[in-house]
Amino acid sequence: ETGVTQSPTHLIKTRGQQVTLRCSSQSGHNTVSWYQQALGQGPQFIFQYYREEENGRGNFPPRFSGLQFPNYSSELNVNALELDDSALYLCASSLVQVNEQFFGPGTRLTVL
Protein backbone atom coordinates (compact mmCIF):
# COMPACT_ATOMS: atom_id res chain seq x y z
CA GLU A 1 0.00 0.00 0.00
CA THR A 2 1.48 3.35 -1.08
CA GLY A 3 1.15 6.25 1.32
CA VAL A 4 0.44 9.88 0.54
CA THR A 5 3.20 11.52 -1.47
CA GLN A 6 3.77 15.20 -2.23
CA SER A 7 5.99 17.09 -4.62
CA PRO A 8 8.13 19.03 -4.61
CA THR A 9 9.70 18.76 -1.17
CA HIS A 10 10.89 22.35 -1.11
CA LEU A 11 10.12 25.36 -3.25
CA ILE A 12 11.29 28.97 -3.31
CA LYS A 13 9.24 31.62 -5.09
CA THR A 14 9.11 35.40 -5.15
CA ARG A 15 6.18 37.59 -4.24
CA GLY A 16 3.57 37.83 -7.00
CA GLN A 17 4.47 34.52 -8.61
CA GLN A 18 2.21 31.49 -8.93
CA VAL A 19 2.89 28.00 -7.57
CA THR A 20 1.46 24.50 -8.07
CA LEU A 21 1.88 21.78 -5.47
CA ARG A 22 1.03 18.15 -6.11
CA CYS A 23 -0.30 15.29 -4.04
CA SER A 24 -0.90 11.60 -4.70
CA SER A 25 -3.48 9.99 -2.46
CA GLN A 26 -3.03 6.79 -0.53
CA SER A 27 -4.25 3.84 -2.57
CA GLY A 28 -8.04 3.49 -2.41
CA HIS A 29 -8.68 6.94 -0.94
CA ASN A 30 -11.13 9.19 -2.80
CA THR A 31 -10.91 12.41 -0.80
CA VAL A 32 -8.03 14.87 -0.57
CA SER A 33 -7.64 17.75 1.85
CA TRP A 34 -5.04 20.51 1.86
CA TYR A 35 -3.68 22.32 4.89
CA GLN A 36 -1.34 25.25 5.46
CA GLN A 37 0.96 24.96 8.46
CA ALA A 38 2.82 28.14 9.33
CA LEU A 39 5.96 27.81 11.43
CA GLY A 40 5.13 26.92 15.03
CA GLN A 41 1.41 26.60 14.39
CA GLY A 42 -1.14 23.90 13.77
CA PRO A 43 -2.38 23.03 10.28
CA GLN A 44 -5.13 25.28 8.92
CA PHE A 45 -7.72 23.69 6.62
CA ILE A 46 -7.65 25.14 3.09
CA PHE A 47 -10.11 22.92 1.22
CA GLN A 48 -11.17 19.36 0.50
CA TYR A 49 -11.89 17.63 -2.81
CA TYR A 50 -14.16 14.68 -3.49
CA ARG A 51 -15.28 13.44 -6.90
CA GLU A 52 -13.16 16.15 -8.51
CA GLU A 53 -15.18 18.92 -6.84
CA GLU A 54 -14.47 21.16 -3.87
CA ASN A 55 -16.21 19.63 -0.87
CA GLY A 56 -15.55 22.18 1.85
CA ARG A 57 -13.33 25.23 2.24
CA GLY A 58 -11.61 27.01 5.07
CA ASN A 59 -10.98 30.72 5.47
CA PHE A 60 -8.62 31.17 2.52
CA PRO A 61 -8.97 33.66 -0.37
CA PRO A 62 -9.89 32.59 -3.92
CA ARG A 63 -6.26 32.83 -5.05
CA PHE A 64 -5.93 29.43 -3.35
CA SER A 65 -7.49 26.94 -5.73
CA GLY A 66 -7.27 23.25 -6.37
CA LEU A 67 -7.99 20.35 -8.63
CA GLN A 68 -8.64 16.67 -8.13
CA PHE A 69 -8.06 14.23 -10.96
CA PRO A 70 -9.87 10.98 -11.82
CA ASN A 71 -7.09 9.00 -10.15
CA TYR A 72 -7.78 11.05 -6.97
CA SER A 73 -4.45 12.87 -7.11
CA SER A 74 -4.67 16.59 -6.49
CA GLU A 75 -3.05 19.96 -7.07
CA LEU A 76 -3.01 23.07 -4.95
CA ASN A 77 -2.50 26.32 -6.87
CA VAL A 78 -1.68 29.62 -5.27
CA ASN A 79 -1.68 32.81 -7.35
CA ALA A 80 -0.17 36.19 -6.55
CA LEU A 81 2.05 34.80 -3.80
CA GLU A 82 2.48 36.86 -0.66
CA LEU A 83 5.21 36.65 1.97
CA ASP A 84 2.72 35.22 4.47
CA ASP A 85 2.12 32.25 2.17
CA SER A 86 5.47 30.86 3.32
CA ALA A 87 4.54 27.65 5.13
CA LEU A 88 4.49 23.88 5.05
CA TYR A 89 1.63 22.70 2.84
CA LEU A 90 0.21 19.36 3.84
CA CYS A 91 -1.98 17.05 1.84
CA ALA A 92 -4.12 14.39 3.50
CA SER A 93 -6.18 11.64 1.91
CA SER A 94 -9.13 9.71 3.25
CA LEU A 95 -12.33 7.98 2.29
CA VAL A 96 -15.34 10.29 2.21
CA GLN A 97 -17.42 10.16 5.42
CA VAL A 98 -14.57 8.36 7.20
CA ASN A 99 -13.03 10.58 9.82
CA GLU A 100 -9.43 9.40 9.58
CA GLN A 101 -6.94 11.24 7.39
CA PHE A 102 -3.46 10.18 6.33
CA PHE A 103 -0.93 12.93 5.78
CA GLY A 104 1.89 13.33 3.32
CA PRO A 105 5.30 14.74 4.31
CA GLY A 106 4.45 18.20 3.06
CA THR A 107 5.91 20.79 0.70
CA ARG A 108 7.90 23.61 2.27
CA LEU A 109 7.14 26.84 0.35
CA THR A 110 9.27 29.92 0.91
CA VAL A 111 8.16 33.22 -0.60
CA LEU A 112 10.84 35.91 -0.85
Next chain:
Amino acid sequence: GDSVTQMEGPVTLSEEAFLTINCTYTATGYPSLFWYVQYPGEGLQLLLKATKADDKGSNKGFEATYRKETTSFHLEKGSVQVSDSAVYFCALSDRNNNYGQNFVFGPGTRLSVLP
Protein backbone atom coordinates in the same frame (compact mmCIF):
# COMPACT_ATOMS: atom_id res chain seq x y z
CA GLY B 1 -17.06 27.72 14.73
CA ASP B 2 -15.24 24.68 15.99
CA SER B 3 -11.96 25.20 17.83
CA VAL B 4 -9.28 23.29 19.73
CA THR B 5 -7.15 24.61 22.57
CA GLN B 6 -4.00 22.94 23.84
CA MET B 7 -1.61 23.64 26.66
CA GLU B 8 1.28 25.78 25.55
CA GLY B 9 4.70 24.28 25.23
CA PRO B 10 7.40 23.51 25.21
CA VAL B 11 7.07 20.71 27.71
CA THR B 12 10.39 19.33 28.92
CA LEU B 13 10.49 16.06 30.84
CA SER B 14 13.07 13.57 31.97
CA GLU B 15 12.93 10.06 30.57
CA GLU B 16 10.38 7.84 32.36
CA ALA B 17 8.40 10.83 33.63
CA PHE B 18 4.59 10.97 33.39
CA LEU B 19 3.17 13.05 30.54
CA THR B 20 -0.07 14.98 30.33
CA ILE B 21 -0.91 17.37 27.50
CA ASN B 22 -4.23 19.09 27.99
CA CYS B 23 -6.69 19.58 25.14
CA THR B 24 -10.15 21.11 25.18
CA TYR B 25 -12.49 21.70 22.29
CA THR B 26 -15.53 23.66 21.19
CA ALA B 27 -17.86 22.11 18.64
CA THR B 28 -21.48 22.48 17.65
CA GLY B 29 -21.99 18.85 16.71
CA TYR B 30 -20.58 15.55 17.96
CA PRO B 31 -17.02 15.53 16.72
CA SER B 32 -14.45 12.80 16.63
CA LEU B 33 -11.24 13.61 18.48
CA PHE B 34 -7.66 12.87 17.53
CA TRP B 35 -4.08 13.21 18.60
CA TYR B 36 -1.50 13.56 15.85
CA VAL B 37 2.28 13.61 16.27
CA GLN B 38 4.79 15.41 14.06
CA TYR B 39 8.46 14.53 14.14
CA PRO B 40 11.01 17.05 12.84
CA GLY B 41 10.83 17.50 9.09
CA GLU B 42 7.91 15.13 8.68
CA GLY B 43 4.16 15.25 8.13
CA LEU B 44 1.56 14.37 10.73
CA GLN B 45 1.01 10.82 11.95
CA LEU B 46 -2.18 9.71 13.64
CA LEU B 47 -1.41 8.69 17.21
CA LEU B 48 -4.87 7.81 18.49
CA LYS B 49 -8.51 8.72 18.13
CA ALA B 50 -11.92 8.49 19.82
CA THR B 51 -15.23 8.81 18.05
CA LYS B 52 -17.76 9.17 20.86
CA ALA B 53 -18.10 10.20 24.47
CA ASP B 54 -16.24 8.03 27.03
CA ASP B 55 -14.24 6.28 24.31
CA LYS B 56 -10.57 5.80 25.15
CA GLY B 57 -8.04 5.90 22.35
CA SER B 58 -4.66 4.29 22.93
CA ASN B 59 -1.48 3.58 21.00
CA LYS B 60 2.22 3.09 21.82
CA GLY B 61 1.57 3.69 25.53
CA PHE B 62 -0.31 6.94 24.92
CA GLU B 63 -3.96 7.22 25.81
CA ALA B 64 -6.72 9.82 25.84
CA THR B 65 -10.37 9.68 26.91
CA TYR B 66 -13.18 11.60 25.18
CA ARG B 67 -14.85 13.59 27.97
CA LYS B 68 -18.00 15.24 26.65
CA GLU B 69 -18.94 16.79 30.01
CA THR B 70 -15.67 18.69 30.18
CA THR B 71 -15.14 18.90 26.37
CA SER B 72 -11.65 17.53 26.86
CA PHE B 73 -9.31 14.95 25.33
CA HIS B 74 -6.13 15.06 27.38
CA LEU B 75 -3.15 13.01 26.20
CA GLU B 76 -1.29 10.90 28.79
CA LYS B 77 1.64 8.52 28.89
CA GLY B 78 2.94 6.85 31.99
CA SER B 79 6.64 6.77 31.09
CA VAL B 80 8.03 8.88 28.25
CA GLN B 81 11.10 8.05 26.20
CA VAL B 82 13.57 10.28 24.37
CA SER B 83 12.05 9.02 21.11
CA ASP B 84 8.71 10.62 22.10
CA SER B 85 10.21 14.08 21.54
CA ALA B 86 7.98 15.67 18.89
CA VAL B 87 5.13 18.12 18.44
CA TYR B 88 1.69 16.82 19.43
CA PHE B 89 -1.51 18.17 17.89
CA CYS B 90 -5.00 17.70 19.22
CA ALA B 91 -7.67 17.81 16.53
CA LEU B 92 -11.36 17.31 15.97
CA SER B 93 -13.37 16.37 12.93
CA ASP B 94 -16.95 17.26 12.32
CA ARG B 95 -19.09 16.32 9.38
CA ASN B 96 -19.57 19.18 6.96
CA ASN B 97 -22.60 19.81 4.78
CA ASN B 98 -21.10 18.11 1.76
CA TYR B 99 -20.49 14.56 3.00
CA GLY B 100 -16.95 15.37 4.01
CA GLN B 101 -15.18 15.94 7.28
CA ASN B 102 -13.82 19.25 8.51
CA PHE B 103 -10.68 18.89 10.57
CA VAL B 104 -9.68 21.56 13.09
CA PHE B 105 -6.26 21.38 14.73
CA GLY B 106 -4.90 22.90 17.89
CA PRO B 107 -1.67 24.92 17.82
CA GLY B 108 0.49 21.99 18.88
CA THR B 109 2.56 21.26 21.99
CA ARG B 110 6.28 20.61 21.64
CA LEU B 111 7.57 17.84 23.91
CA SER B 112 11.25 17.39 24.66
CA VAL B 113 12.34 14.36 26.65
CA LEU B 114 15.82 14.45 28.15
CA PRO B 115 17.85 11.30 28.86
